[in-house]
Amino acid sequence: MPIKLLIADDHQMVIDGLVSILSQETELELATPVHNGQELIHAINKSIPDVILLDLNMPKLDGIEVLMILKERFPSIKVIILSSYNHPELIEEVKRLGAKGYLLKDTPYPFLRQSILNVAKGTNWIQNISNSESTMPSYYIDDFMKKYHLSKREVEIVSMIAKGCTSKEIGDSLFISEFTVTTHRRNILRKLNIKSLATLVLFAKENGLVV
Numbered sequence: 001m002p003i004k005l006l007i008a009d010d011h012q013m014v015i016d017g018l019v020s021i022l023s024q025e026t027e028l029e030l031a032t033p034v035h036n037g038q039e040l041i042h043a044i045n046k047s048i049p050d051v052i053l054l055d056l057n058m059p060k061l062d063g064i065e066v067l068m069i070l071k072e073r074f075p076s077i078k079v080i081i082l083s084s085y086n087h088p089e090l091i092e093e094v095k096r097l098g099a100k101g102y103l104l105k106d107t108p109y110p111f112l113r114q115s116i117l118n119v120a121k122g123t124n125w126i127q128n129i130s131n132s133e134s135t136m137p138s139y140y141i142d143d144f145m146k147k148y149h150l151s152k153r154e155v156e157i158v159s160m161i162a163k164g165c166t167s168k169e170i171g172d173s174l175f176i177s178e179f180t181v182t183t184h185r186r187n188i189l190r191k192l193n194i195k196s197l198a199t200l201v202l203f204a205k206e207n208g209l210v211v
Contacts (some may be wrong), residue, residue: 003052006031010058012035025113057084064093064094068097089151140160157170158200
């Protein structure tokens with residue numbers, strides 16, 4: 001029985017490219033692709049796929065939000081992230097949320113094909129990123145960072161949030177995408193067990209991260 005595969009990406013050219021090559025595989029049955037997170041959840045409610053190729057940076061519901069929903073409501077669906085972002089903390093986040101793999105969009109087709117087949121058969125985790133870029137940075141450069149399990153980048157972002165900077169302003173200043181900043185913010189709130197930005201600002205002031 002073929003593996004039912006659903007592609008979720010907001011770029012039509014990416015979808016067209018994936019469909020053109022994956023549709024030739026007899027082991028796969030391609031569902032109608034979707035372009036955002038809401039379309040994805042709607043499609044799953046109609047027909048549950050075996051594997052989803054999921055982009056992270058999508059409108060309406062992004063990939064992280066989709067993973068949260070899938071983990072709670074559709075835990076049997078296996079998800080492979082197909083992304084342009086090669087960020088170690090982001091990879092750890094999607095793995096924590098139940099994704100079965102993380103591939104960059106320039107992954108060679110033979111590896112992509114085999115990854116889909118392997119995940120469908122039960123492989124717990126596959127990954128194809130540059131080792132030099134994916135090595136986790138040294139987190140614990142001082143006692144504060146060690147105490148709260150924050151990276152140097154996360155401390156920078158906490159400080160900038162407390163100063164009133166928007167995600168776009170933070171991204172522009174640190175030369176990272178707004179999407180990456182949003183992911184960092186989620187990680188920071190989770191690590192600190194903080195539920196609101198107001199509490200995060202108070203935390204930053206109490207710990208001398210902002211004047």
